[in-house]
Amino acid sequence: xxxxxxxxxxxxxxxxxxxxxxxxxxxxxxxxxxxxxxxxxxxxxxxxxxxxxxxxxxxxxxxxxxxxxxxxxxxxxxxxxxxxxxxxxxxxxxxxxxxxxxxxxxxxxxxxxxxxxxxxxxxxxxxxxxxxxxxxxxxxxxxxxxxxxxxxxxxxxxxxxxxxxxxxxxxxxxxxxxxxxxxxxxxxxxxxxxxxxxxxxxxxxxxxxxxxxxxxxxxxxxxxxxxxxxxxxxxxxxxxxxxxxxxxxxxxxxxxxxxxxxxxxxxxxxxxxxxxxxxxxxxxxxxxxxxxxxxxxxxxxxxxxxxxxxxxxxxxxxxxxxxxxxxxxxxxxxxxxxxxxxxxxxxxxxxxxxxxxxxxx
Numbered sequence: 001x002x003x004x005x006x007x008x009x010x011x012x013x014x015x016x017x018x019x020x021x022x023x024x025x026x027x028x029x030x031x032x033x034x035x036x037x038x039x040x041x042x043x044x045x046x047x048x049x050x051x052x053x054x055x056x057x058x059x060x061x062x063x064x065x066x067x068x069x070x071x072x073x074x075x076x077x078x079x080x081x082x083x084x085x086x087x088x089x090x091x092x093x094x095x096x097x098x099x100x101x102x103x104x105x106x107x108x109x110x111x112x113x114x115x116x117x118x119x120x121x122x123x124x125x126x127x128x129x130x131x132x133x134x135x136x137x138x139x140x141x142x143x144x145x146x147x148x149x150x151x152x153x154x155x156x157x158x159x160x161x162x163x164x165x166x167x168x169x170x171x172x173x174x175x176x177x178x179x180x181x182x183x184x185x186x187x188x189x190x191x192x193x194x195x196x197x198x199x200x201x202x203x204x205x206x207x208x209x210x211x212x213x214x215x216x217x218x219x220x221x222x223x224x225x226x227x228x229x230x231x232x233x234x235x236x237x238x239x240x241x242x243x244x245x246x247x248x249x250x251x252x253x254x255x256x257x258x259x260x261x262x263x264x265x266x267x268x269x270x271x272x273x274x275x276x277x278x279x280x281x282x283x284x285x286x287x288x289x290x291x292x293x294x295x296x297x298x299x300x301x302x303x304x305x306x307x308x309x310x311x312x313x314x315x316x317x318x319x320x321x322x323x324x325x326x327x328x329x330x331x332x333x334x335x336x337x338x339x340x341x342x343x344x345x346x347x348x349x350x351x352x353x354x355x356x357x358x359x360x361x
Contacts, residue, residue, distance in 0.1 A: 005030065006146035006180075008042030008085075011062035012052065015069040016209040017294070018193035018202045021252045022152055022185055028074040030150075039080040040144050040326060041070065043319070046086045047137070050130040051120055067315050069212050072305035077318045083326035084319055085140065090330040094139035094337060095132070101168045102135055102161075110134055112157045138162040143330035145178045152192060156182055173340035193252055198227035198245050210294070212301055219298060223291040228283045235282040241273050246286050254293050262292040 007027060009015065015024065031039065043066050048059045063084060070082060085091060107113060113134060117126055129136075134157075141149055141162050149159055159182040166177040195201060195208030202209040210222045226246050232239035241247045256268050266272045272289075275281045308315055338344045345351065 001147065002037040002145075003035065003148060004144055004146045005036050005039040005148045005150070006042065006141055006144050007040075007150045008044050008140075009066055010044045010048040011059055011066045012048050013062055013204050014065045014211045014213055016202055016211045017249075017253075017298075018209070019069075020073065020212060020297075021193055023150060024069070024073045024075075026150060026185060027080075031074075031076060031079050034079070036148070038144070038329075040146065040329075041075060041080055041082045042085050042140060042326075043067065043083070044085045044140075046092070047133055049086075050127055050133050050136075051122075053127065053129070063319070064312065064315060065213075067319055068305055068308055071308050071315065071318075072301045073212065074304070077322060081322045081325050082318060083322040087320075087323035088143070088327045088330050090327060090334040091136070091139045091143055094143055094330075094334055095136045097337065097341065098135050098138055098165050098169070099132065101165050101172075106161070106164075107131060107134060110157050110161060112154055115154070134158050134161045135165070138165045141180050142166060142177045143333050144326070145333060147178050147180055148183055149180045150183045150185075153184060154192070156184075169337075169340075173337075176336055176340045194245055194248060196222050196226045196245060198243065212298065213305060214298070216295060216299075219294055220291050223287050223294065224284075226287060226290075228286075232276075232283060236279050238279040239276040239281070239283075241277060246283070246290055247273065247276075249290055250286075250293065253297060254290075258289075258293045258296065261296075263289045 007023060009019065009023075027039075027041065030036065043063055045059050045063060048062075049056065052059055067082065071077075075082065113131065116122075117130075120130075122130065137158050138161065141159075142165075151159060159180055163179045166179050169177050192201065195203065195206060196210065197206065197208040199206060199208055210219055214222070223246075226249075228244050228246050229240040231237065250269055250272070254269050259266050259268055259272075263272070266275070272281070272286070276286065335344070339347075342348075
């Protein structure tokens with residue numbers, strides 16, 4: 001069986017370091033290994049509009065921001081396909097057909113939908129598009145016959161629902177669609193990086209993000225204001241690692257090579273943690289080290305971004321070509337779906353022949 005990968009992001013803002021450790025760096029690793037037949041990376045603007053319908057300019061402006069983040073992190077349009085969801089209308093048609101295979105009560109039980117509705121205060125006025133976005137996501141995945149879908153842990157119910165739709169469709173109309181397997185980040189700390197203030201999730205509105213495009217000054221300011229152990233008042237005090245955001249970020253980013261380069265008195269992160277826990281190590285020293293680590297990761301990304309920013313029309317051309325390729329693939333799947341559903345009236349020569357004989361006799 002072919003190995004086809006689909007992944008993507010909603011263009012509601014610039015991408016941050018949580019996106020980087022949770023998905024972007026992993027996509028680049030997969031791309032470099034080349035262990036796949038096709039890899040599609042989608043900028044999910046249509047999905048973003050389900051809860052931003054009254055602010056389309058926000059989505060529109062962030063298309064290029066996400067594209068620049070993708071390219072500056074190392075995603076290569078010569079090796080993978082980067083496309084814009086709304087420019088592949090076949091996805092919408094597939095979702096419409098799949099809606100007949102899912103009940104309202106099943107959507108209401110989806111844990112991801114329930115938590116997202118609560119987070120957005122949609123309890124009394126849920127936009128239909130937002131409520132049905134698990135079905136839209138199923139169309140995105142099945143349109144490309146993706147069988148590998150890298151996701152965060154919170155998206156597992158979405159993959160489960162996609163596979164329910166696949167099984168239901170195949171049982172009713174015949175084997176047509178392919179089930180998908182969710183692939184989680186390899187390291188638990190990368191599942192969901194907390195905000196710099198210790199909150200569970202990074203949020204632009206909370207101002208607790210470090211963006212991939214941030215300047216060195218902005219990164220340093222964010223690191224120096226990070227939440228640590230509130231009881232670690234004096235350098236001599238023993239410190240706690242659990243819930244200490246600085247160490248969570250070091251878990252996600254720091255390597256032994258970083259210690260060799262920036263903090264050679266420690267061999268690795270465990271030695272640093274041990275010293276902090278027994279006391280005698282100040283927060284500022286640890287934060288300065290984290291800042292150096294983040295800069296070593298982000299500076300090459302910044303430099304690549306500056307190069308792509310010099311030719312924005314070329315970036316849009318990458319997206320246009322990728323969308324055209326994605327549409328060709330989705331169109332083929334849609335044709336197979338319509339054939340299976342027997343709504344291929346004009347291409348079904350047997351149907352036309354039988355009806356002709358019926359009425360000519």
